[in-house]
Amino acid sequence: MNCASAESWLLAARTAADLPEGVRGHVAGCDHCRGLQRLVSAIDRQAAGAVRPGDPAARRRLDTILAALPDPRPGVRRASRARSHVLALLFVAVGVVGWLVGWATGRVAPTRPVEPTIPVVAPPDPAPNPPNSFDLRLAHFAAEVTGQDAPAAFAASLTAVAQDIRAEAVRTAEAGRIRDTPRLVAMHDRVVRHGLAGVLARLPSDTRRTVSASVSAALALAGEDLARRADAVAPAVGELLRPLAESCAKGADQIRGAKGPAAPPASEVGGGPDDELIRHSVRFVLAESALAKADASADVSAAVAQLITSVAFDGRPDEASQLGVSLDAIILKGVAGNLDRTLAGQPTAAAREEAAGIRQRSSRATQALERNLAKAPPAARAGLERALNASAKGRESVGHSPDGGKPAQKGPPWKKGDFEHPGKGNAVPPGWQKKSVP
Amino acid sequence: MDHETELDCVRRAQAGDRAAFSALVDRYWSPVRAWLDGLAGDREPADDLAQETFLKAWLSLRQLSEPAAFRVWVFRIAKTEALAQLRKPARRTEALTREPATRQPGPAQALETAEAGAAFAAAVRGLADPYRTAYLLWTHDQMAYTEMSRVLETTEETARWRVCEARRRLARAMAPHLGGKS
Numbered sequence: 220m221n222c223a224s225a226e227s228w229l230l231a232a233r234t235a236a237d238l239p240e241g242v243r244g245h246v247a248g249c250d251h252c253r254g255l256q257r258l259v260s261a262i263d264r265q266a267a268g269a270v271r272p273g274d275p276a277a278r279r280r281l282d283t284i285l286a287a288l289p290d291p292r293p294g295v296r297r298a299s300r301a302r303s304h305v306l307a308l309l310f311v312a313v314g315v316v317g318w319l320v321g322w323a324t325g326r327v328a329p330t331r332p333v334e335p336t337i338p339v340v341a342p343p344d345p346a347p348n349p350p351n352s353f354d355l356r357l358a359h360f361a362a363e364v365t366g367q368d369a370p371a372a373f374a375a376s377l378t379a380v381a382q383d384i385r386a387e388a389v390r391t392a393e394a395g396r397i398r399d400t401p402r403l404v405a406m407h408d409r410v411v412r413h414g415l416a417g418v419l420a421r422l423p424s425d426t427r428r429t430v431s432a433s434v435s436a437a438l439a440l441a442g443e444d445l446a447r448r449a450d451a452v453a454p455a456v457g458e459l460l461r462p463l464a465e466s467c468a469k470g471a472d473q474i475r476g477a478k479g480p481a482a483p484p485a486s487e488v489g490g491g492p493d494d495e496l497i498r499h500s501v502r503f504v505l506a507e508s509a510l511a512k513a514d515a516s517a518d519v520s521a522a523v524a525q526l527i528t529s530v531a532f533d534g535r536p537d538e539a540s541q542l543g544v545s546l547d548a549i550i551l552k553g554v555a556g557n558l559d560r561t562l563a564g565q566p567t568a569a570a571r572e573e574a575a576g577i578r579q580r581s582s583r584a585t586q587a588l589e590r591n592l593a594k595a596p597p598a599a600r601a602g603l604e605r606a607l608n609a610s611a612k613g614r615e616s617v618g619h620s621p622d623g624g625k626p627a628q629k630g631p632p633w634k635k636g637d638f639e640h641p642g643k644g645n646a647v648p649p650g651w652q653k654k655s656v657p
Numbered sequence: 658m659d660h661e662t663e664l665d666c667v668r669r670a671q672a673g674d675r676a677a678f679s680a681l682v683d684r685y686w687s688p689v690r691a692w693l694d695g696l697a698g699d700r701e702p703a704d705d706l707a708q709e710t711f712l713k714a715w716l717s718l719r720q721l722s723e724p725a726a727f728r729v730w731v732f733r734i735a736k737t738e739a740l741a742q743l744r745k746p747a748r749r750t751e752a753l754t755r756e757p758a759t760r761q762p763g764p765a766q767a768l769e770t771a772e773a774g775a776a777f778a779a780a781v782r783g784l785a786d787p788y789r790t791a792y793l794l795w796t797h798d799q800m801a802y803t804e805m806s807r808v809l810e811t812t813e814e815t816a817r818w819r820v821c822e823a824r825r826r827l828a829r830a831m832a833p834h835l836g837g838k839s
Contacts, residue, residue, distance in 0.1 A: 226825075227821065230820070230821035230824045230825055230828075231817050231820065231821050233795075233799070255828065258828050258831065258832060258835055259824050259827075259828055261831075261835055262777070262824065262827050262828060262831055262835075263796055263824075265773070265774070265777045265831075266695075266777070266781070266792070266793065266796040266797075267796055267797065269774065269777060269778060269781070270690075270691040270694050270695070270797070271694055271703075273690055273694075273703060273704045273707075274702075274704045277704035277705075277707065277708055278682070278686055280708065281682065281686075281707075281708045281711055281712070282679060282682075284708070284712060285675065285678070285679070285682075285711070285712065285715055286675070428705070429705070429708060429709060429712065433712075
């Protein structure tokens with residue numbers, strides 16, 4: 220054994236124990252080789268210690284993102300070494316399994332079309348009794364969103380509702396409901412291109428790239444899937460589906476390019492309560508201040524109140540009751556919670572005035588339910604009563620007593636302190652003084 | 658985590674068990690991140706690369722036909738991810754000087770001085786990519802040459818040679834700082 224041979228062994232061995240007996244013997248008696256052994260051991264130690272400390276939150280963030288990713292489909296084969304193809308297959312797998320999980324848990328009806336799930340950060344906690352109808356799911360989404368404050372949570376909720384809207388749009392298109400599908404496509408456009416793109420742009424830069432890449436890839440895939448479906452079905456149905464495919468593709472481009480929220484769709488008014496619910500929920504997630512969030516929540520609550528009336532008059536008391544639960548949460552957290560936050564922060568007089576207006580508006584929205592109850596046919600009464608009971612706490616928080624909707628503060632408005640006295644210093648309202656003069 | 662436990666975790670993770678996958682991430686997060694840190698330097702945050710590596714691992718876990726090869730497989734994903742990122746234009750413009758290990762220097766521990774640390778960082782950066790990739794893989798996860806050859810997609814002999822060559826060059830560069838013979 221000479222030094223040259225021993226050196227090759229020394230450089231390849233991790234420890235002295237890995238060396239053959241002959242080499243160990245040589246090293247023991249050779250200063251040069253012993254020195255080399257010490258040197259390379261020291262270098263290895265240096266290498267192990269030279270790693271810069273990482274961000275401890277990165278590992279936790281990974282868990283958060285992983286929690287939102289559905290299981291990949293078993294047995295997916297790699298179609299190509301090209302990265303895009305691999306990703307495409309993965310997302311197909313993710314989507315199918317996501318749908319199966321949804322079907323198994325009752326969140327997606329079994330007749331719904333299969334489409335990819337958009338993986339996005341931690342999903343909200345599942346409801347104990349997931350709602351079955353589209354209206355209920357929208358109201359549940361609104362309640363979820365108006366109770367949150369983090370962009371990541373908003374992104375998860377918007378992703379889920381976008382998927383739900385797509386599924387509903389496909390269902391209506393295939394059922395030939397030509398008026399409903401375009402409305403749902405506009406709703407989808409608003410959620411994805413306005414809401415989701417805006418929220419993703421607000422994510423911290425370290426998670427935005429990963430999450431946006433996943434979301435845009437899944438959206439692009441959903442768009443391709445819808446385009447293929449549009450080609451395969453009857454032309455009339457295909458025409459309804461193509462705008463939805465375009466909405467997905469444009470949303471994917473926008474999110475991939477980190478372009479931020481698109482301008483909201485032109486048609487701002489004239490939709491039904493579910494359109495309004497989506498419009499104001501998206502306003503909520505993009506609102507910058509607690510006051511703006513309260514304002515959006517008041518509009519969301521008005522939309523849910525309309526849904527309740529519609530469902531109750533349709534003779535579906537169970538659904539009305541569940542909508543009442545959502546209404547309760549929206550008013551409590553979205554309206555009252557954000558108003559409290561606003562008032563706790565030493566607001567300006569104008570902000571206080573606006574807050575009082577929002578509170579009143581929210582209160583008026585729920586008063587409509589009470590008025591409807593007073594005149595409702597027997598079939599609708601049960602639903603309205605149950606919805607009112609379910610939303611009692613929320614209604615009370617914005618100025619209603621839970622027993623029949625009487626105002627919590629009795630007396631004329633000028634005695635509540637929110638208004639200037641109309642008599643400008645007189646102790647009685649205008650007109651009273653005149654009448655009392657004989 | 659021993660090999661049997663790891664194999665069990667991989668199988669359970671393939672069946673959709675997220676806790677099992679989390680245990681695998683716990684096992685490999687540090688070595689993968691450390692390796693990526695060495696490969697990417699200041700071009701790309703190692704945390705981001707590690708995160709994307711494990712996300713892709715989860716999404717494609719069921720494509721792994723040989724659960725016993727999980728370690729090799731995850732390092733291959735990491736390598737692909739690092740190479741893909743490094744081909745892009747640099748996102749950062751900071752100097753490539755790396756902070757040495759943050760340890761208290763002692764008189765008998767010349768290696769741990771800031772000077773030696775900086776020299777070592779420079780020496781590692783000066784290694785050609787194949788040598789640096791092989792050497793850091795060999796160092797950070799104590800990987801055997803057989804496994805290394807699969808990660809690096811080369812022969813075992815070439816993997817061994819790259820490690821030897823890297824250590825030889827590092828020894829030559831570090832000898833003046835460590836008082837050794839080159």
